[in-house]
Amino acid sequence: MPEILQNPPLLLCPLGDNAVALLFGETISPDIHRRILAVAQALEQQPFAGLVEFVPAFTSLTVYYDPWVLSQQGKLDAYSEVVRQLGILVEQVQETHTKPARVVELPVVYGGIYGPDLEEVAEHAGLSTDEVVRIHSSGTYHVYMIGFAPGFPYLGGMDVRLSVPRKADPRNRIPAGSVGIAGAQTGVYSISTPGGWQLIGRTPLQLFNPGRDNPSLLQAGDEVRFVPISPEEFLVMEEEQAWD
Amino acid sequence: MGLKIRKPGLLTTVQDLGRYGYQRQGVVVGGAMDKVALRIANLLVGNAEGAATLEISMQGPEIEFEQDTIIALGGADLSASINDKPVRLWRPVLVKAGSILRFGKPRYGNYTYLAVGGGVDVPVVMGSCSTYMHAGLGGLQGRALRSGDKLYLGASSETNRQILSALLLQGKKEASFTEALWSPEPELLPAYAQYPVLRARGNLEYNWFSESSRGYIWQEKYKLLPQSDRMGYRLQGAMLVLEEERGMLSTAVSFGTVQVPKQGNPIILMADAQTTGGYPRIIQVITADLPKLAQVQPGGVISFEDISLEEAQRLFYQQELSMLALQQAILYKLNQV
Numbered sequence: 147m148p149e150i151l152q153n154p155p156l157l158l159c160p161l162g163d164n165a166v167a168l169l170f171g172e173t174i175s176p177d178i179h180r181r182i183l184a185v186a187q188a189l190e191q192q193p194f195a196g197l198v199e200f201v202p203a204f205t206s207l208t209v210y211y212d213p214w215v216l217s218q219q220g221k222l223d224a225y226s227e228v229v230r231q232l233g234i235l236v237e238q239v240q241e242t243h244t245k246p247a248r249v250v251e252l253p254v255v256y257g258g259i260y261g262p263d264l265e266e267v268a269e270h271a272g273l274s275t276d277e278v279v280r281i282h283s284s285g286t287y288h289v290y291m292i293g294f295a296p297g298f299p300y301l302g303g304m305d306v307r308l309s310v311p312r313k314a315d316p317r318n319r320i321p322a323g324s325v326g327i328a329g330a331q332t333g334v335y336s337i338s339t340p341g342g343w344q345l346i347g348r349t350p351l352q353l354f355n356p357g358r359d360n361p362s363l364l365q366a367g368d369e370v371r372f373v374p375i376s377p378e379e380f381l382v383m384e385e386e387q388a389w390d
Numbered sequence: 391m392g393l394k395i396r397k398p399g400l401l402t403t404v405q406d407l408g409r410y411g412y413q414r415q416g417v418v419v420g421g422a423m424d425k426v427a428l429r430i431a432n433l434l435v436g437n438a439e440g441a442a443t444l445e446i447s448m449q450g451p452e453i454e455f456e457q458d459t460i461i462a463l464g465g466a467d468l469s470a471s472i473n474d475k476p477v478r479l480w481r482p483v484l485v486k487a488g489s490i491l492r493f494g495k496p497r498y499g500n501y502t503y504l505a506v507g508g509g510v511d512v513p514v515v516m517g518s519c520s521t522y523m524h525a526g527l528g529g530l531q532g533r534a535l536r537s538g539d540k541l542y543l544g545a546s547s548e549t550n551r552q553i554l555s556a557l558l559l560q561g562k563k564e565a566s567f568t569e570a571l572w573s574p575e576p577e578l579l580p581a582y583a584q585y586p587v588l589r590a591r592g593n594l595e596y597n598w599f600s601e602s603s604r605g606y607i608w609q610e611k612y613k614l615l616p617q618s619d620r621m622g623y624r625l626q627g628a629m630l631v632l633e634e635e636r637g638m639l640s641t642a643v644s645f646g647t648v649q650v651p652k653q654g655n656p657i658i659l660m661a662d663a664q665t666t667g668g669y670p671r672i673i674q675v676i677t678a679d680l681p682k683l684a685q686v687q688p689g690g691v692i693s694f695e696d697i698s699l700e701e702a703q704r705l706f707y708q709q710e711l712s713m714l715a716l717q718q719a720i721l722y723k724l725n726q727v
Binding site: 159160161162163164165167172174185186198199200201202203204205206208210213214217223224225236276277291292293294295297298300336337339356360361362364365 | 398404410411412413414415416417418422423450515524525526527591594639640641642646647665668672674677680692699700702703706707
């Protein structure tokens with residue numbers, strides 16, 4: 147059933163009757179992710195007729211298409227046609243074509259009411275709260291995908307010293323912008339939802355705003371850095387955001 | 391002037407065909423659970439097929455019309471009535487100002503679409519009017535309708551006005567509503583069933599499942615549980631297990647994806663499916679059968695039939711051709727008047 151491209155090696159599989167999944171591997175790696183984003187970028191620049199949208203993930207790129215649009219062009223076997231088009235595209239794409247990663251700095255107030263679990267995390271890690279903040283804000287994180295909720299980034303690259311289990315009792319409402327840790331992952335709640343992550347801080351930036359051209363502040367492929375700020379700076383920036 | 395919501399019902403939201411192009415930003419497609427019913431209802435009032443409608447589920451709302459309005463109802467039969475007189479699905483209806491639309495006992499299906507001439511006028515958010523409640527997006531302030539809400543109608547098209555004037559001529563002056571004398575041929579309308587066989591295809595992790603699980607999914611019947619909603623339909627039946635324990639990285643899922651969490655009962659993702667998921671995907675229901683799936687009531691029994699990709703796409707083309715035929719038939723009817 148799957149189509150195999152030889153150069154570069156790649157597996158293509160139908161996902162239902164209106165999507166194709168491109169499978170680049172089975173383990174998370176920045177190299178694989180770069181290739182995924184290179185193909186995504188090429189698709190954006192040279193969309194084929196009938197392309198609806200695409201979703202990059204850790205090791206896959208899922209391409210949605212409209213078989214009706216293709217059939218109207220006489221391509222009754224829409225799947226084969228999409229595979230053919232993707233094959234051409236993938237062959238053209240060289241890794242060097244990817245744009246350099248965009249670095250997005252997220253200002254964060256750590257601790258206090260903004261990060262009620264900072265002390266718990268520090269205790270669990272056997273570090274001081276200052277050390278947790280220093281370690282968390284000195285890392286560079288890679289955005290592998292946006293999913294789970296609008297604008298929610300799946301980040302890679304957290305220092306394992308900060309790993310901490312989820313809260314035994316999830317909170318009913320976590321404010322948007324909350325920066326949390328769950329297991330060996332760190333992330334930022336993009337909208338207000340219930341959740342079980344350990345909250346260490348909050349950013350005043352809106353990770354999701356439907357009024358913007360790009361509603362999601364972060365995109366797959368971005369690099370993220372957390373920059374500590376004071377509660378006073380938070381309030382000023384939060385107010386500025388409200389005028390956006 | 392427009393629609394006044396006197397009672398909201400169980401869950402009434404503004405929906406259209408969904409929000410495309412933002413899945414990579416984590417924004418669900420959403421839109422109508424039964425997109426075919428929505429499209430037909432819109433065509434019947436002379437709207438573009440994707441105009442914003444009200445999606446009404448199970449326990450319907452009570453709606454007052456503040457102006458003469460052309461409506462059409464499509465999808466589930468929730469015993470609709472206007473000023474307490476039954477009103478039929480799948481045909482244009484002129485409702486006079488001051489009349490009240492109510493719903494009663496659900497006869498079949500879950501979701502009814504109320505299309506109004508000109509469409510429901512709500513702001514377009516990221517290319518769609520669909521309500522996505524989880525993120526408070528679209529529709530009326532991103533939420534379900536409440537008592538006292540008022541909805542306005544969009545600008546009428548030439549076709550909207552033609553239908554309105556034809557029904558004004560046809561109806562009695564004192565009648566609170568007038569139904570058109572015609573309705574599409576039944577073969578152009580969706581065929582719903584409480585015990586449907588849904589056609590599907592093995593999905594990417596199909597081969598991860600044990601041999602017996604792969605047998606069950608095609609042979610056994612699955613019951614639809616009441617804990618089902620716009621995001622997913624939960625099923626109960628023969629447990630599905632993996633051949634061996636293995637982890638999975640979150641990846642794309644969509645309307646029709648059947649995921650199997652660890653406990654072994656499958657979940658079919660529906661219109662508000664999250665954009666990515668981390669459970670193995672055993673099968674995918676074909677696009678052409680999604681309307682039938684959407685209308686299966688809790689307690690209904692589903693079975694799956696394996697078909698080829700070519701066949702799945704052929705059935706989708708057939709559905710689109712029916713829609714074109716319907717559009718032509720409606721225009722023909724209007725020109726006759």
